[in-house]
Amino acid sequence: MIRSRAPSPQTRTLLETLLLQPQAWRYGYDLSKETGLKYGTLYPLLMRLSDQGLLEAEWREPQQPGRPPRHAYRLTAQGVAMASALPRPDASGLEPQPA
């Protein structure tokens, strides 16, 4: 039986960042800057979300010639739904406690 757990704070941060522009393709370096997550944390999170079908990834052609294609990420419909359903902290900044 798989235990369901609440997303970690890092996962939540990443989901909320991706949810800001759900249709836009985002790159790893930009996500790292926006979320503040280190690369060693960010990429495993991206991998895990992709495994769960919450994130899609694709290679995108470079905008500048002479550079390699770049891996880009965005939430799937399922990922958007999941991220949207995450409980928001209350006005005091505290996470809502389970009943």
Added chain:
Amino acid sequence: MTRLAARLLDHALKIMPPARRDWIRAMQAELAYLPDPPVALLFALGGVWISYAWRIVETMSLARVARWTLAACALVCAGGYGLATALMISIKSSPGLTPADLGSGPGTAGSLLFFQTYPPLRLAVLPVVALLLAAGAVRLVRRRPDALPLLALALAGGLIVALADPGVNWPLAWSNGWLVPLIGLIPVWWLSRRAPDLRTA
């Protein structure tokens, strides 16, 4: 420094399990878009960390076996200490016991004397060690963080008791002997816990 970063990611690509190598290739491509060499180096070090962490995660089954083996050894040790406690209490509560009552083996007299004169304070430690080992084993199986401190306390207690008796202490010696492989298994289990949280969100 950028060249070093590229070589680090080449290494990460070799370490990463084959099914996951596309992600390291993604990081290799991203390297070309990073603003400066120190950032690229940090990025590449992150990639190396990820590849080794995934390797460790892939051996989680080995860590699980180590954890269960550790727990089983701890339970056997707990049983040993429990038996030793029961044996000593039963002998101490029978002051009229003689070697002839126990058999005619060559070490019987010495063992009986050892049990009869075993210090009560040290005897009191034995069931405590047994309980700590049993509790540590249960919490180890349940992946609780206080499992290792409990086992470490039990090990310390067992070693102190054993070292206090340089002479005949065979009921404790074989109990403590089981603890030796436990020490080797503890780092395996600890390493598996220190891998990044790569389980489900």
